[in-house]
Amino acid sequence: MQVSITARLPSGRESVFDNRVGWARTYIKKAALIESPRRAIYKIAPRGLDVLKSNPPRIDNNFLSQYAEFRAFRTPRVQDGQNELPTLNLDEGNTPEETLQEAYERMRKALENELLERVKACSPAFFERLVVELVVKLGYGGSLRDAGKAIGKSGDGGIDGIIKEDRLGLDLVYLQAKRWETNVGRPEIQKFAGALQGHRAKKGVFLTTSEYSRDAVEYAKQIDSRIALIGGAELARLMIDHGLGVSLVESYNVNRIDSDFFTED
Numbered sequence: 001m002q003v004s005i006t007a008r009l010p011s012g013r014e015s016v017f018d019n020r021v022g023w024a025r026t027y028i029k030k031a032a033l034i035e036s037p038r039r040a041i042y043k044i045a046p047r048g049l050d051v052l053k054s055n056p057p058r059i060d061n062n063f064l065s066q067y068a069e070f071r072a073f074r075t076p077r078v079q080d081g082q083n084e085l086p087t088l089n090l091d092e093g094n095t096p097e098e099t100l101q102e103a104y105e106r107m108r109k110a111l112e113n114e115l116l117e118r119v120k121a122c123s124p125a126f127f128e129r130l131v132v133e134l135v136v137k138l139g140y141g142g143s144l145r146d147a148g149k150a151i152g153k154s155g156d157g158g159i160d161g162i163i164k165e166d167r168l169g170l171d172l173v174y175l176q177a178k179r180w181e182t183n184v185g186r187p188e189i190q191k192f193a194g195a196l197q198g199h200r201a202k203k204g205v206f207l208t209t210s211e212y213s214r215d216a217v218e219y220a221k222q223i224d225s226r227i228a229l230i231g232g233a234e235l236a237r238l239m240i241d242h243g244l245g246v247s248l249v250e251s252y253n254v255n256r257i258d259s260d261f262f263t264e265d
Contacts, residue, residue, distance in 0.1 A: 009101055016098070023095040027061070031070040039259055097254065112236040115245060119235070120179065120209050127179045130244070131207055134235075135163055137242040140173055159195050165203065174201050178208040186215040189227065196225045204228070207235060 007016045025042065028034050033048035044052070047067075056063060064070040094102070119130065132147050141147030141163040161175040176192045178184060189206065196204050204227045206220075211231040220227045230238070239245050 009097060014097075019095050019097055023097075027064055027070065027073075028059070030073040031064040031067045033064075039262065100254070108240065111240060111246070112233065115239060116209065116232050116236040118245070119239075120181070120232075122179075124179060127177065127209075130239075131161075131175070131177050133244055134207075134238060134242070135175070135205070137244060138238070140165060159192075159199070171203070172201065174199065174204045176204065176206045178206075178210070180208050180210045183211050183213050184208050184216055184229075185213045186219045189216045189219050189229075193219075193223050193225050193227060196227070202226060205230065208232065209235065 005015075005017050008014065009016055009019060025034070028048075029036060029042075031047075032045055033051055034042050035045045036042050051059070061074075065074070119127065122130070132141070133144065135141045136144050136147050147163050159174050160177050163173050163175060165171040165173050174196055176188075176195075178188070184206070189212075192204060192206055196202070202225050204225060206227055207230045209232045211233070212220075212229050217229060220229055
């Protein structure tokens with residue numbers, strides 16, 4: 001599978017190219033095709049020379065599986081040496097990190113969908129409290145108590161709430177929240193923008209459990225007021241990112257060898 005030289009893993013911490021090169025080096029070394037006499041130095045092993053002489057059309061996991069060392073690496077034994085752990089089922093061409101992160105992305109997407117459905121099924125009063133907690137977790141509104149007092153009390157020309165942009169209240173952000181099933185169109189954003197102008201405000205946040213029409217998005221980009229549009233999908237992502245409505249079930253750390261630790265003077 002070909003990938004761009006600039007493509008990165010879902011985590012964004014490493015490029016796909018570097019990750020695959022690193023695992024290719026590990027796999028070939030485990031199959032005893034190359035050797036590493038010292039840190040950052042690799043050379044081809046006698047078995048590797050034999051492989052090159054045979055000129056195989058492709059060197060992949062299937063090819064390397066002919067070697068017992070590689071099979072042992074792919075199927076590690078538990079400490080008592082009696083039972084074997086199941087082999088990680090990797091898609092052809094994917095490294096363990098890619099497979100793990102792709103599985104994580106699928107699980108997260110399913111959680112986002114389920115979370116949004118739960119939010120849509122909630123009462124308007126609960127949705128209002130949800131918005132309060134979310135904006136505070138995002139760093140706005142001052143305290144939860146202050147934000148709770150400010151949201152849901154206005155009802156003034158398309159404004160659902162007014163919150164502090166910072167804890168000192170040096171600037172204000174105006175809110176509009178819609179627990180809708182249908183997409184929010186341009187007229188709703190126009191009304192919200194008009195309400196902002198009526199308050200001489202420049203910043204607003206529009207939240208909805210649905211999404212926005214293309215005209216609504218384009219209109220929000222063109223006007224002077226800065227209006228952040230948070231649709232249902234982003235709402236669910238923000239809730240997960242900030243631990244709202246979800247709880248941690250399990251956490252995994254992925255470690256690597258620290259080569260500097262083993263450097264001898």
